[in-house]
Amino acid sequence: MKEVTIYTDGACSGNPGPGGWGAVLFHGDKRKEISGAEPHSTNNRMEIQAVIEALSLLKVPCRVTVYSDSAYVVNCFQNNWLKGWLRNGWKNSKGNPVENKELWQKLWELMGIHEVTYVKVKGHSDNPWNNRCDELAVGAIKQMRAAGRD
Template sequence: MKEVTIYTDGACSGNPGPGGWAAVLLYGDVTKEISGGEAVTTNNKMELTAAVEALKILKEPCRVNLHSDSAYLINCFKEKWYVGWEKNGWVNSKKEPVANKELWQELLRLYRTHDVHWVKVKGHAGVHWNERCDELARAAMPK
């Protein structure tokens, strides 16, 4: 399996408000940057979209180290929240519908295609590729 490193980030001006997402994919000597935005969205939706879009680019199953500063994203996988959500019909522990269900379902499909290792990084702490993702996500926010 190819080994790919991915950094992702989401940004939002207001919550909800205009938002952007970005990812940087690193494979050998190749660096690929992707980003996009939505006029009305949430920060969590942008964080998830960044991960989904990055994993969707991979053309074959890969070993992935996915770095994010989103506790929402990382904790879902590290603490296996999705297991309960799937078992309970996409209802969370508060008996409410899981927010961003479609994005989580797509992310789980991609997660199960690849061998993903989730890495939490501290945001705005000088981690080069995390900072680059933040720049790209902010630049992708609709004006």
């Protein structure tokens, strides 16, 4: 099984506000950078979207390590929140509907294809690939604004 390393980040200019996401994928000596933006989003939505977009690029089932500075994304899997949501009909521990349900559903679908491990990294610190993802996410917001799409 191919091994892939992915770094992801999301950003928002205001929360909610214009949002961007970025990801860097590594397989062997190959590196691919991707990014995108939405005119109205939240930081949490962009964090999830970054992982979805990166996993969506993989053409065959892979063993993937995702590095993210998002406690929201990492804790969802390390603390089995998603399995609880599935068991509770997409309700959180307080009985309220899960926020960003459609994104979590898409991510869960992709995780059915790949063997994914999540690792929390400290944001805006000394991790060059997390910093690069932040640059990509912020840059995608700027590009969208420059194109007048916000």
